[in-house]
Amino acid sequence: MKQRIQIITIIVVLIVLGAGAAIYKHKTLGFPFLPGKKEVAWTVEATISFTADGGPVEVSVNTPDPNDTVAVLDRKSLAEGYTFERKEGRAVWSSPDASGSQKIFFRSTAYRRSEKERGVPKPIAPAAAIAFSGPQKVAADHIVEAARKKEASSVGLAGAILAALNDPVNEDASLLLADAEEYGGNVNLACGLMNRAGVTSRSVKGLKLTESKKKQKLKSYIEIQDGQQIQLINPRTAELENRDDFLEWQHDTESILEIMGGTGGVISFSTLSGEISAQGAALKHGKYSGSKLIDFSIYSLPISQQNTFKLLLLIPIGALIIVILRNLVGIQTSGTFMPILIALVFLQVNLLAGLSLFILIVGIGLVLRSYLSSLNLLLVPRISAVLVFVIIIYVAISVISIKMGIEAGLRVTFFPMIIISWTIERMSVLWEEEGPKDVFVQGGGSLLSASIIFLAMKNPYIGHLAYSFPELLLVVLAVIIMIGSYSGYRLTELRRFEPLSRGE
């Protein structure tokens, strides 16, 4: 009785702790219980190369600014021999002594904010007004007046001004463009004209993330205030661009790259698109940071380790299913946790290919192993011989399937050799001692369990819950303990003892 109370107490405590933490995370921290939409994320890598003069070097790069449509997540630097720090929106690398050609990599992850996340954008600060004089003033006024006559909206005005500037036969434009350098370049000139027409605008440089390619350069664009909204105009075509995939790297007169102690600095960019969950993005963006529960959780691990844990956290689910199948249903398996390992293989190989490969390997293995039986070998040499057989079977399946043009056969190597060897050994002993029927019952039970575990592990909802709410492991533990003290009938026993229930 005392033991029973102890078990119940443990179960209650575990469930309260686990479920409580999960509910807290859901309610207070806003972790969704259901897996969210996948968001597109881009990895943008800036490569800075230059030649160091052979002394102290300081490299500073303007970092991309998050705005209302695109968020910038983690920024990572890869530069050997440099210390990295971030100062006032710039990434700064310094080295006391560097010479020869240098390369610095700077990686940021950007993702498109969801509709909900977007607020009202910060109004843009207009570029400094340009003071035109003489004929330039007349030309500028001409262009502005002509645009005003055609269009009234700010977007229309901006478009008209750009169209005028891009018009090769427009004399006013030619006059202004001839001295563009004086005004800080063509784009700044266009901004100046827009401001003159009453359209708040500024020039920005950045990357169009959807143009995913290697070796990109920053391109100039013009941002204009359109009521509450901000619009992006491509000055080369005078057309509106989508701001959703524009990563703003620099605006106004910020310098992009400054190198002290080196020459020939070049910065180039490459972008790579991928997917992350909305939650992951929000998380990395620091939406939840500050909570102790997050700071001391899996999320504090590096991304690559997090991926390992994604799989590890699913293993208790597999164990739970094994416990249910064995102790509540009464399915026999060969080796307690072997089905979990087989299910992990199925995750890599796919269910059907996995099942057929497993049956093929174990089938051939059993045939070869049956010959060993007649030799009366000792256990360790015998199991070692089986291991060699297994390797030979792997090689044979791989080679034959490649010759036949079946790629799936190559995935045979995902099966853990030692586990397969022991499975063959155990099944062979079972065959000798109990007969083929038991081998099929246990083998079938193992494969059925492995398939169910595979389906559970593959399920996006279970995966999401296991990964986002690791504290639910305590609940899984509670259920396992609960089943561990269950002394009722198994489902298969209802069948086994069925004749006995009729007598009365």
Add this chain to the structure above:
Amino acid sequence: MFFASPSKLKKAGIVGMNKRNVVMIAQNNPRKLYPLVDDKLKTKVILEKDGISAPKLLGVIKTQGNVRELEAFLETCPPFVIKPARGSGGKGILVIGGRAGKDFLKPGGGRVTIQDVKRHASNTLSGLFSLGGNNDVAMIEEMVEFSDAFDGFSYQGVPDIRVIVYKGYPVMAMTRLSTEDSDGKANLHQGAVGVGIDVGTGKALKAVQFGRPVTHHPDTGKDLSTFSVPDWPAFTELAARCFEITGLGYLGVDIVLDKAKGPMILELNARPGLAIQIANGYGIQPRVDLIDRECLKDRTPLERARFAMETFSVAGDESGVALEGRGEG
């Protein structure tokens, strides 16, 4: 009905695997006592110490050195059996019924040379027959001169009697008869016939094969209802005595019948299975409950055996429910 409802099974007093493991075994059999029954040599020693009848231990082969001495040792031996101390499933048992000059004779008539016997002993030592492949020792036991009381009831070999002893009380008994289906093995789920034995009388209650009732042995054609264990009270007392020497509260006792020496303990089992319920046609739970109430009284093995024989006899009384009522009355 393909499935029985759990409540019906509970009413019939059936114990399931989970209950056996969580309640019967875990609460009655302390793990530290397992080696006493898992190692047949240890069992032998404790049986001998208490003077409980069992096949006599002639010698033990512990080292390869012993194997070399085997030839001289066996020179004067009566018919013997060599078996691994930690064998499983009856593997590695060599029975020698007599001699023909220098060679040995198996009961079936096969000849075995001394080299074969030595190799068998050597294989046993290196763990060929033990479950985990661990090193083992080989025991040389006197061969049992089986009584002919059970002739014709088994396809091969001679059946033994399995008695479940709960807290020292023999609560249920059965015998397993090998068939052609079971390949000569006495394993119920492989097709051996299970015959439930009335604890009160030692007579057959019911016989099942593959879970279905049978009346005659499928191979020998013998009427199974005529199965009767001679000298049954001695069997029950022998089984009851195993409780004191092992300390195991849930114990399976396998007993064989020797022509001259009467019943002998062949093997003890700390995890006896549940198929005995099917062979008997009764659940074991009511009997266990009854013993749990009865257990406090200090009784000798003989008294316990008598009590069990009186209480658990179902001859002429077909209902298990009446049995429970009697226990309470």
